[in-house]
Every structure is written in structure tokens, then in C-alpha cells.
């Protein structure tokens with residue numbers, strides 16, 4: 051699913067109005083009706099108090115139009131207009147008049163007005179600012195927002211939590227509505243998925259207001275949301291006459307004394323993701339560990355007992371996953387450096403391989419094109435330096451990816467895969483995965499996919515999706531706290547099978563069934 055920018059949404063809005071020969075207030079009416087239907091379906095006329103806080107732009111206009119529908123259906127509403135500017139939008143004014151026609155008089159709130167009482171059982175509709183926010187709100191508006199956040203009432207935001215910019219990081223974190231549910235028009239916004247701003251959104255849903263499908267289809271976006279539909283098109287079915295050679299040979303290079311578990315996890319994950327063959331290259335200390343814990347894989351050893359000192363491979367794997375558990379000793383840095391200088395095979399780099407690259411940036415030029423780097427936030431900071439906010443981070447990663455012709459997997463709650471100027475935002479995974487070794491599993495999954503012939507970008511996107519989905523399936527039986535990296539491997543199978551599960555069908559009444 052494409053994630054459109056505010057500019058693109060405004061453009062879609064203009065094109066739709068022109069093509070359909072409708073007034074802009076008609077689009078607002080569609081939006082308000084969708085909002086109303088969503089609420090009505092869930093509330094079924096319940097007499098709960100609904101406080102609608104509306105700005106003076108079109109986001110506020112949506113709120114005012116929604117208030118009219120709620121009033122028409124007998125709901126218990128109180129409307130507040132947050133008068134933060136004299137420049138009321140045309141469609142806001144049209145809808146304000148329509149509301150007044152029903153003898154509903156909003157409270158017009160200015161800077162020194164008292165804040166209304168809100169019960170914890172009440173519902174708040176947040177329509178103060180939408181995608182038109184372009185500067186930090188005034189101090190008194192921030193106070194209103196804080197008042198909503200402190201009320202403990204359920205907050206439903208229209209389009210975007212008020213106070214969040216659509217395409218840049220926040221300036222004032224106090225000025226953002228903490229939304230329980232966001233009903234976002236046509237497209238979710240990128241900020242819903244970034245660590246600094248995502249925490250302001252508990253849940254979201256998209257409402258289709260019928261913006262021009264042609265424009266939406268042809269418009270390229272900087273970010274895409276990755277769900278099942280997107281990865282299904284990447285999936286490579288197994289061939290009837292395929293043999294283990296068809297599905298590639300993964301080599302996992304890693305480990306040091308006390309850190310052999312990481313290589314076990316990566317190697318096993320490569321195998322479970324479908325790699326035809328898997329070999330691990332480890333210090334001698336790892337030989338018995340790997341041979342006895344993973345009978346399906348082959349093991350090659352370094353000359354040294356405890357750490358990697360000379361990466362000397364006498365096999366020709368399809369792809370190499372390197373870095374888990376290797377440490378950063380002088381001997382290992384030397385070994386990795388000389389390996390990178392001669393290696394031409396596709397690479398997945400993780401953990402200390404990334405830390406070594408950060409300390410020896412000249413090595414980056416030796417990475418084969420389309421190498422996949424999988425840093426967690428600390429490793430990423432070592433690679434690209436500190437960032438000001440999530441948008442600055444994304445800009446820096448894009449620049450890095452372009453410069454070094456590589457793919458960067460920014461791991462996190464919503465992992466983002468970046469290649470050149472484009473980012474792919476993952477939707478699977480859960481906080482149970484914040485556990486030792488889960489990154490090692492991801493390295494193995496991506497390496498295993500690459501071995502099977504998935505192009506680098508697909509391997510990264512699909513791998514991150516499968517890894518997260520495995521976590522989501524696992525957590526159903528383990529709970530968040532007891533989920534371990536091994537559970538992720540156990541559920542890779544489930545993640546594959548889930549790709550082709552049909553959504554549950556509605557129950558058909560007996561009399562309608564064919565005899």
C-alpha cells in the first residue's frame with residue numbers, strides 16, 4: 051500500500067474535484083459520512099457523551115459535518131471550535147451553518163477560555179488539525195490538547211492525531227494528541243509507523259473517500275506499507291523438479307567463544323526459510339556445538355579455536371550472511387577486512403560485521419552491489435552518525451544506501467527497508483520480538499531467501515515480513531514475555547503457510563446452501 055505525502059493527498063483532492071465535477075464540500079461530506087458510519091456501526095445509538103473538538107480548517111470542517119450526522123441520529127454531542135486562526139476554511143463555514151440550522155451552537159474557544167469537563171467514559175473526536183498543520187500550535191492550543199490527553203476519555207482522531215506533522219518530525223511533543231483510534235482518509239500516514247510519532251497512535255484504519263484512483267495508481271510514493279498482498283507477489287513457489295541445488299547454498303560466517311548460539315540461530319533460520327543447503331563457518335570451538343545441534347547443516351572451521359582469524363572459504367555458496375557473534379577483536383577485524391577485499395558473492399551483513407564497517411568505513415567500498423545491511427538502532431547510529439529525528443534518520447539512510455549501493459534494513463517495531471530513495475515499511479512483528487537473538491534469526495531468513503534466488507530487495511522485504519509474521523504467530527501461544535528467538539524459527543513454517551490462508555468466510559445460512 052502506498053503511503054502518500056500531504057502534498058500528494060492535496061493533489062489527489064484537486065484532481066478528484068475537477069474530474070468528478072464536484073465541490074470540495076462534497077468530498078468533505080463523503081469523509082464525514084464515512085466517519086459517521088464507522089461510529090454509528092459501533093455505537094448503535096448509545097447515549098455516551100461525544101465531545102467534538104474542531105479546528106477552523108477542513109479537519110475541523112470534517113468534525114463539524116460529523117457532528118451534524120450524529121445530531122441527526124440522536125447522539126449526545128457537544129461541539130467546541132478551537133479558534134486558533136481567523137482564516138476559517140470555506141467548507142468549514144458551510145458546515146458550521148448546516149449545524150446551526152439544526153439549532154446546535156458550538157462553544158467557540160479562545161485563548162483564555164475555561165477548559166470543558168470531560169468524563170472518562172466520554173468520547174472525544176479530535177478534529178483540531180489535520181494534514182494542514184505547518185507550524186507548532188500556540189501555547190493555549192497545546193493546553194487544550196494536553197487537556198484531551200489527560201481526560202482518560204477515548205480519543206478518536208480524524209485523519210491524523212492533531213499536532214502531528216504529516217511529513218516531518220514533531221517540534222513540540224507536548225502538542226500532540228494521543229489517539230486511541232485514527233480514521234485516516236485514503237492512506238495511512240508515514241508518521242504512524244515511525245518510533246518517535248507512532249506511539250501517539252494506538253490503532254488506525256483507512257477510510258476510502260474515493261479520491262481519483264487513476265492519480266493514486268500512477269503516483270510514485272517515497273514509502274510503501276508492506277503487508278501480505280505486497281509480499282505475495284514476490285513469493286517464489288517450489289518447483290516440482292527442483293532439487294536442493296535449485297534452492298541455493300547459504301553460508302553463515304559468525305561466532306566466537308560464548309557466542310555460538312547466534313550462528314546456530316542464523317543457520318537454522320536460513321534452513322527453515324528454504325535454503326537448499328546451509329554451511330556455517332565458525333571458530334573451532336563451534337564445531338561440536340553446530341554439528342550436534344543442527345544435523346542438517348555442514349560446518350567449516352577457522353584455524354583459530356575461539357574467534358575468526360582467517361576467513362578462508364573453499365566452497366562456492368550462493369550467498370553469505372556474515373557478522374553474528376563475531377566480536378570486534380583485532381584478529382577478527384583483520385579477517386573480515388581481507389575477506390571483504392576479495393569477496394564477490396552477495397552479502398547479508400549484521401551485528402559486529404556492521405560495527406567493524408563503522409570503525410573502518412573504507413571497507414564499505416568493497417561491498418558488492420545490493421549487499422543487505424541489517425542494523426538495529428545502535429548499529430545504525432555507528433554507521434551513519436547521530437540523527438535529529440526519524441525523518442533526518444531516513445534521509446541519512448537513503449543517502450547512505452545510494453552512496454554505497456546497498457540495502458539498509460532499519461530494524462525496529464516497524465522495520466523499514468531502504469534502497470536508494472525508497473522505503474518499505476513492514477507491518478508484522480510485535481514487542482515480544484525484543485529478545486536476544488531475534489536479529490540473528492532475521493539474518494538467517496534473509497540469507498536463506500537470497501540463496502533461493504530472491505532478488506536482494508525482495509529478500510530483505512519478504513524476509514522482514516516473514517520474520518515478523520512468525521513472531522505474531524508465536525506470540526499467540528507464548529505471550530510477549532516468553533517469546534524467544536527459537537520460537538521465531540519454529541514459526542517460519544506457519545508464516546509461509548499463512549500466506550495462502552483464505553480469510554475466514556462468513557457463515558452461509560442453511561437454506562442458501564446448494565443441496
Ligand SMILES: NC(=O)C1=CN([C@@H]2O[C@H](COP(=O)(O)OP(=O)(O)OC[C@H]3O[C@@H](n4cnc5c(N)ncnc54)[C@H](OP(=O)(O)O)[C@@H]3O)[C@@H](O)[C@H]2O)[C@@H](O)CC1
Pocket residue numbers: 059060062063077078081105106107108109110111112134135137139178179180181182183184185186187188208209210235259261
Ligand atoms: N485532502 C483530502 O482529500 C480531504 C481532506 N479533508 C480534511 O482536510 C484536512 C486538511 O485540511 P486543511 O488543509 O484545511 O488543514 P487543517 O489541518 O484543517 O489546518 C487548518 C489550517 O490551520 C493553519 N495552521 C496550520 N498550522 C497551524 C498552527 N500551528 N496554528 C494555527 N494555525 C495553523 C493552516 O493555515 P495557514 O494559517 O497556514 O494558512 C491550515 O490550513 C485533512 O486532514 C482532512 O481532515 C477532508 O475534508 C476531505 C478530503
Ligand SMILES: Nc1ncnc2c1ncn2[C@@H]1O[C@H](COP(=O)(O)OP(=O)(O)O)[C@@H](O)[C@H]1O
Pocket residue numbers: 425426461462463464465478479480481482483484485486487488489490491492
Ligand atoms: N517492539 C518490536 N516490535 C516488532 N519487532 C521488534 C520489536 N523489537 C524488536 N523487534 C525485532 O526484533 C529484531 C531484533 O534485532 P536485534 O536488535 O538485532 O536483536 P539481537 O541482536 O538480539 O539478535 C529486529 O528484527 C526487530 O525488528
Ligand SMILES: [K+]
Pocket residue numbers: 109176177178179180207208209210211212
Ligand atoms: K485531527
